[in-house]
Amino acid sequence: MALHPRLLQRALHPGCRGLASLTRVSREEGVTTITLTSPATRNALSLDMMLRVTEQLEEAGAERAVRAVVLRGEGKVFSAGHNLKEMTVDTGYDYHKRIFDTCETMMRLVGQVPVPVIGVVTGLAAAAGCQLIASCDLVVAGPHAQFSTPGAAVGLFCHTPGIPLARRVPRAVSGHMLLTGLPIDAEQAAMAGLVSSLVAEDRVEEEVAKICAAIASKPRGVVALGKRFYQRQLELPMSEAYPAGGRVMVDNLWYRDAQEGIQAFKDKRKPVFSHGEEKVES
């Protein structure tokens, strides 16, 4: 018989300082930064950590003043993945199931929050840590970033990390990563498209700031609509994506912020956006 999840969590984290210490959240100029702050566990995505990140992503997404989310890790490791201590037989089937359900919820939430989520990696992103990065809308990396899915080495194949990974990088690359467990470096990751911005170590902050400023200059409601449709159309065949896209385009045009943007463009002035989803009357 497996222990009750709450008892288990206490057993697994005896000296636990509570969920709050697992991450640090800050907000500046409309950008919420969620930092994993458990370098001693290599920012392990324990059940608690995943619940915490999920909660914070939801909070950030719900706040109208938030325009982008940055995900990063304290220390040299972005995240080394799941907490293997939670995965022994004593924790039990139900607990394992809860871990992977929570993991799925968190990973998919990254694509569902209405603002762009930017992953920042300057060190190692491994296993579920690599999965979290492969779930971000865009990824900034420094030259020492490394990415790996080495689960099979401890007998637990990176099945779920492979889901976003194989949809991000060419199949020979995901095959290499998943089957050998060997890491790829920042340059290989940029070439494979896992990383969208590879910059020098001392330019990482500047690049993140540039990306956030570019996003923040755009109307929030329109970006939310855009991200939502982008996620949706990726799963559709061309023959369905295009008609759906045409409908969204027409719909978007009647957003007040679209008409303001177009009018401002014609008037050669800076647009004044509401950042909402209100429509103009026809």
Place this chain on the structure above:
Amino acid sequence: MALHPRLLQRALHPGCRGLASLTRVSREEGVTTITLTSPATRNALSLDMMLRVTEQLEEAGAERAVRAVVLRGEGKVFSAGHNLKEMTVDTGYDYHKRIFDTCETMMRLVGQVPVPVIGVVTGLAAAAGCQLIASCDLVVAGPHAQFSTPGAAVGLFCHTPGIPLARRVPRAVSGHMLLTGLPIDAEQAAMAGLVSSLVAEDRVEEEVAKICAAIASKPRGVVALGKRFYQRQLELPMSEAYPAGGRVMVDNLWYRDAQEGIQAFKDKRKPVFSHGEEKVES
């Protein structure tokens, strides 16, 4: 109430010199080149421009003497995308719908015409201009080419440009482009696979000529069959694509031009193709 489309077009383009002036079409050695010739509007894909390009793609595809189509833009900008002036509320819902229907038709036609379509970019391809490039069968670029999908900046997200784009480049790259609106340069575009040939500025024409000559040396009917099946199988799961592919292979073998090609290969002579779709008797 919205204006009748024809009245609208007149209102939007008062000094319009007619559709003919929007593009220039030339044909040389089986290659039809369609050049967008409206640099004053940054080769805007106005409704008229899209109708014009659609017509010319159809004409080129219908002519047996045409073996490849090259799409390019006059001036520094390949195309900056839709004409925003056509998108204000006064033009009305039906007009907007017509724009995006026309756009879908043109974009998908690029993949449907029976000959390969080669996009050539030496400057900026933005928004629907980037979509048009991402719809080409192959893309030649010079070192100053730039690609962007900045629609959200004017309140109109590049929803439909994202459809071919996200199927061409890694998802972190399309996420970056769509959500930030920031341009990627020629090298990034080549790394992401949006560009298939990146060459020095003074080698662009040579590369286009080399590609067209390679296509023209092959039998037209077989290339048409190949392009048609290629477009189709891209949308199928492996388990359906392979049986369908096997059937097409066998079918292709009985084309007169396939038997001529194989015989010529055995005889170590140059094949004499009919460029048609006739079959040999079994």
Place this chain on the structure above:
Amino acid sequence: MALHPRLLQRALHPGCRGLASLTRVSREEGVTTITLTSPATRNALSLDMMLRVTEQLEEAGAERAVRAVVLRGEGKVFSAGHNLKEMTVDTGYDYHKRIFDTCETMMRLVGQVPVPVIGVVTGLAAAAGCQLIASCDLVVAGPHAQFSTPGAAVGLFCHTPGIPLARRVPRAVSGHMLLTGLPIDAEQAAMAGLVSSLVAEDRVEEEVAKICAAIASKPRGVVALGKRFYQRQLELPMSEAYPAGGRVMVDNLWYRDAQEGIQAFKDKRKPVFSHGEEKVES
């Protein structure tokens, strides 16, 4: 009327030394190497060659001591594709059908054998030879490797090679390769993701050995489960892949080798794997 396949094979290969001479199979430290040994035919994937490779892939996959398969070609050409001599009208419709059925079986088997299959290319991989490489789980290449799908030049478009190819490389690249028939070099192939490891000529063996050692250090049953689910999830939409992935993760956790791996990790000792698929009791 077409000849009986057996008579045909004899007619096509009059001096045939038997199937055995078409390939060489060796096994060392759990790695089965299948070498195409018909450089005189540029390692043509004749019907016999495909039957032979299929048989050997099946044998390798069935042996528990085999942990990885390496596919390579003797001489400068990995494989130039099908044997065109088998494709004339005299061989007949049924024979053609048999060739492409056999081809599909072999190509898909590469993804189905329970151990990773590593393609090694130091020269040309063309047409069905390129297809075989694009079907491998991972691909090691030297700097002189070349990849092409030039079938249309002899009137037989590379329809089926395009199936794995278009799922491996960006669409502008597969479009370029299929429609022009022009080869891409090793660097372009690495950039496009067709090659997962591009190394110097004198480092190819070292890279293959490193990859095989990394695979062999992992439990066989877990790698087999991983490869099986990887192939499956690639064809599923995200919304189905994730729940299926969660179930496989939980299932994998109860493999004896997973619990041994996790325990060894906690104990900071080297795991002792059974390499089987036994589960622990709950």
